[in-house]
Amino acid sequence: MSKPRGKLAQLVPRAASRHTWKTEFEWYRRNFHGFLHTSLVGPIVVIFLTAPYVVPKQNTILMAIVWGIIGGFSITIGYHRLWAHRSFTACIGIRIVLAVIGAAQNQWPILWWVKHHRAHHKYTDTDQDPYNAKRGLLFSHIGWLLGLNEIAWGPVDLSDLKQDPVVIWQDRLYWPILITIGILLPGAVAHCGWNDWKGGMLYAGVTRIIITQHITFLINSVAHASWAGTQPYSACTTARNIPLLAILTLGEANHNFHHAFPTDYRNGVNWMEPDFSRWIIWLWERLGWASDLKTASRLEIEQARLNQQKERTQRQGGNHEVNQALFKLPRMSWEEYKQRSDNLDNLICINGVVYNVADFMDDHPGGRDLIQQSLGKDATGLYHGNHLHSPHADNILKGLQVSMLEDSCQ
Structure with a gap:
């Protein structure tokens, strides 16, 4: 590494990558992923063909909703805040439960999920971002999977997860857990409880999985769309806060806050930023099941808010004071x-x-x-x-x- 030269370097914004319909079509053609097409589109076809012949009972629909909410928490709290961002520490029992239920959501193993999500945060809105929002809503929602190319992702560090025995265990048993807990278990409960195994497997199993997947995908797409939501904390990325979507996603769509303070276990700090996942983690800490909850200070949050409200003129106009402090x-x-x-x-x-x-x-x-x-x-x-x-x-x-x-x- 050579010796640095000259005055303090200035940050120069990079030009955004340009992607035309032609280049995008070529991307999908070149990176067509048959397995992911089958696993993402295939279940939708199954639901469309079989739903007219399987009328679910009321208990089955209720179970599908409850199971879907629990599954959503396993992603928001487990995959995302616990493992991807290390926002808190959980006891072994909680980690096992989150890993098992998380596998039942068909969003792939923790290792792979965290790999693409950490790349997303490290290389946000660039070509090394797995779901680069600047390539359009289709790509950021599901296109990045249908045209999967992991080589294009920026490198990230996963050494901490490779030392977690729960993560490694789930990675090895992912498919048996998904099939058993995600599809067969809802069918067995519905069969034993109210004689509706077909409805249990189709609606509380396959349909629930598809809905949970696309709710998660909305964070990558709509919560990064230029026409959606607000940016109360930072305009450095495309991330937006969308309160209504935050309710549906259990807090995840307070996305501008999250990108501004990625290690905070909360995805919002006021009533306009609903975050159900935050309160479960808070409760677990009170019960002794979680610890080391990371938070940004009130001062840091307010400073970010003020900077953004003033369109960052305070930060840009204060360069002289900053340089004086440095000297x-x-x-x-x-x-x-x-x-x-x-x-x-x-x-x-x-x-x-x-x-x-x-x-x-x-x-x-x-x-x-x-x-x-x-x-x-x-x-x-x-x-x-x-x-x-x-x-x-x-x-x-x-x-x-x-x-x-x-x-x-x-």
Whole structure:
């Protein structure tokens, strides 16, 4: 890694990728995924052909709704907030239950789900984002699966999940769990309870799975659509807050808040941001089943809101004050920076400013390894690369400042 040069680098917005109908058609043709087409479209055909001959009983419909809500929580609380963002820690019993019920929603194993979701957050709205919203509603909703190309996704760190025995266990037994818990169990309950095994399997099984899938997909598509919702916290990404959709998605459609504060176990902090998943996690903590609930501070949230309300003029117009604060930091030469890094000090350099990241490495949304490989180097390109960091991330970084490189003051 070469020595950084000149003054503090300025963040230059990148031009958005352009995707025409022709390029999109070629994408789907080249990356046609037969299995995913079958698993996503096939059940809809089955429902359409068999529904006229299977009239569900009232208890079956009620079971399908309840089972669908429980399944939705397994994705929002388990797959998303627990495993993808490490927003809290759960006991082994809760993790097993979330892994089993999550597998029954046919949204694929935790490892694979977290892989694409972490890539989405790290490379939001770029070509390395698995469900890049700038490629249109169809692509961000389901097209990214029908034309699957994992090679195009940006790399992410999954080392923490590979050390979780529950995640590995679920990955190995995913298909038996899906078939048994997701389809056969509803049929067995309906058969033993009110003699409706066909309705149980079709409506509380297959139909419920399809509906739960597409409710999840709405977060990737509608909650990133330019015509939908509001952006009260940040305009750095396409993510929107949509209160009505948040009710349907158990809190997930408070998406602008989530992208601004991705490690917060909450996806909303006021009554206009309904978040049922948040309160279940809160209750689990009171019962001793969950711990280490991560939250953004009230000050950080309010600062983000004010910055956005003023169209970020305060942040952009305050560059002089920011630079004045930077020049008050103690000076450090590049050689001293390298020497302290060689002595195992957890230092990184961004834009000529040195930061001590020792207490932040385990909380970094992109994973500890991403910071580990940047220690003792110039990480400017990494910080301002494919992922556009939010004002919340900038504020966290500001609190880690320890010094400024001498060459950056010249």
